[in-house]
Structures are given as structure tokens and as C-alpha cells.
Amino acid sequence: MSVQTNRLDQPIGAALPDWTPRPRPPRSAMQGRFCRVEPFDLARHAGDLHAAFAQDREGAIWTYLGYGPFGDEAVFRDFAAATCCGDDPLFHVIVDGVSGRALGVASFLRIDPANGVIEIGHINFAPALQQTAMATEAMYLMMRRVFDELGYRRYEWKCDALNAGSMRAARRLGFTYEGTFRQAVIYKGRNRDTAWFSITDREWPALKAAFEAWLAPENFDAEGRQRRSLQEMRAGG
Structure with a gap:
């Protein structure tokens, strides 16, 4: 049974009279103080990435990805050639600003x-990149491109709902949990319930200010340890 209502009484979304489709992300580098984020290049990055990923002896970094681990560099190169060189997903590499070595990947996808919606995914940080200022800065640089350079409205993060590390990272970076899609995906022969998170353009200015305060040189001591956490910055503490 349907209920008929006066159309004038029905709520509708906010008008966006000036909205125009946004550009696709460019294939150009993003330079930070700690790292550089640049589009994946098979010849330049595959060897470094395989070596960096191999430092995870147990292969734990691959648990919640639909591929890997790769014990052999040639196999990893074949995978990367088939997966990491396209336009969507658009893979980027996080390069250490000191050593110049590639230590992890992240991609823009479902562009x-x-x-004006884009997702960050295929995130895989080698042990040397995990829990570093480089890792946080890389995520900030990619957000800044999406919101400031390209003018997108929504930035998404999705992960296996059992991936506690990814869930913590999303919340730390300022993403808002929106819910879980049950039995959304089958990968590696098992079920995945997918947790959804997002940041919107309205939330970005305050979040950007917190990132920039956290990344500022004065927030780190002589040993490179943070003085105040990103969560404190976001809370205005």
C-alpha cells in the first residue's frame, strides 16, 4: 500500500545550483615535509616496495587486502603491472623524504x-612507514588534493569491519563512521562485512587546520616525537 502526499510537503536535499563535475586526479606528485606522494611507476617503485613489504616477515600487512603476500619480487612486479598502473584505482607511492625509498602505497578509487565523491583505498604501509609522521602526512596530502585542489564533496574510507587497525586509523584521521554493509564482499575465500567512513567538504577546513598544526615543526621534539597528538589538535586542545 502506498501513501500519497502533497509533493510540496516532501523534504528534499539542499540545492546545489553552482555544482559542476570535478576534475579527475592528476598524475602529479604531492610534496610534504616528511615525504613525497607520487603516482606509481613500475620501473622506479616496484623493487623498493617489494623490499619494504618483505620486512613484514609474517605477511600481516596483507591480511585484509584481496591479494598478497608476494614472496618473489618477479611475482609482485607482475601483480603491480596488472593492478597498479591504471587510472582507477590510481595508485600512489609514499616515498621517504630522507632516503628517497618507496615505503607504501595508497590509491584514489571509485572516482x-x-x-564529487572519491575513495582512498589499497592502503599498504611497510613496517618502516607505520605509525610515522610520514604516514600521517601522506594521508593529509591526499586529502588536500581531493578537497582543496579538485573540489570534491566527499572522501570515503572502507575496510573490513574486523580490521581493527584500519578502523582506528580512519577515526584518528578524522573520518566519521557511517555504518557496516553486512556480507558485502567475498575475498580470499572468506566473508567481509565492510565498514564505511567518510569526510565531507564541510568538515575539511577544521580537519585541515588540525593536520597542519600537528605536522608543524614545533609539534616535534629533537628526537622527532610528537608533543601533542592529532586527536588533541582536532579537539582544539
């Missing part, structure tokens, strides 16, 4: 210029 939707018409609606």
Missing part, C-alpha cells in the same frame, strides 16, 4: 567526478 566519481559527477557527484
Whole structure:
């Protein structure tokens, strides 16, 4: 049974009279103080990445990805050639600003210029990159491109709902949990319930200010330890 209502009484979304489709992300580097984030290049990055990932002896960094681990560099190169060189997902590499070595990857994917929506995914940080200022800065640089450079409205993060590390990271970086899609995916022969998170363009200015305060040189002591956490910055503490 349907209920008929006067159309004038029905709520509708906010008008966006000036909205236009947004550009697709460019293939250009993003330079920070601790790292550089640049589009994946098979010849330049594959060897470094395989070596960095191999430092995870147990292969734990691959648990919640639909591929890997790769014990052999040639196999990893074949995978990367088939997976990491396209436009969507658009893979980027996080390069150590000191050593110049590639230590991790992240990609823009499900790029939707018409609606101004883009997702960050395929995140894989080698042990040397995990829990470092480089890792946080890389995520900030990619957000800044999405919101400031390209003018997107929504930035998404999705992960296996059992991936506690990814869930913590999303919340630390300022993403808001939106819910879980049950039995959303089958990968590696097992079920995945997918947790959804997002940041919107309205939330970005305050979040950007917190990132920039956290990344400022004065927030780190002589040993490179943070003085105040990102969560404190976001709370205005």
C-alpha cells in the first residue's frame, strides 16, 4: 500500500545550483615535509616496495587486502603491472623524504567526478612507514588534493569491519563512521562485512587546520616525537 502526499510537503536535499563535475586526479606528485606522494611507476617503485613489504616477515600487512603476500619480487612486479598502473584505482607511492625509498602505497578509487565523491583505498604501509609522521602526512596530502585542489564533496574510507587497525586509523584521521554493509564482499575465500567512513567538504577546513598544526615543526621534539597528538589538535586542545 502506498501513501500519497502533497509533493510540496516532501523534504528534499539542499540545492546545489553552482555544482559542476570535478576534475579527475592528476598524475602529479604531492610534496610534504616528511615525504613525497607520487603516482606509481613500475620501473622506479616496484623493487623498493617489494623490499619494504618483505620486512613484514609474517605477511600481516596483507591480511585484509584481496591479494598478497608476494614472496618473489618477479611475482609482485607482475601483480603491480596488472593492478597498479591504471587510472582507477590510481595508485600512489609514499616515498621517504630522507632516503628517497618507496615505503607504501595508497590509491584514489571509485572516482566519481559527477557527484564529487572519491575513495582512498589499497592502503599498504611497510613496517618502516607505520605509525610515522610520514604516514600521517601522506594521508593529509591526499586529502588536500581531493578537497582543496579538485573540489570534491566527499572522501570515503572502507575496510573490513574486523580490521581493527584500519578502523582506528580512519577515526584518528578524522573520518566519521557511517555504518557496516553486512556480507558485502567475498575475498580470499572468506566473508567481509565492510565498514564505511567518510569526510565531507564541510568538515575539511577544521580537519585541515588540525593536520597542519600537528605536522608543524614545533609539534616535534629533537628526537622527532610528537608533543601533542592529532586527536588533541582536532579537539582544539
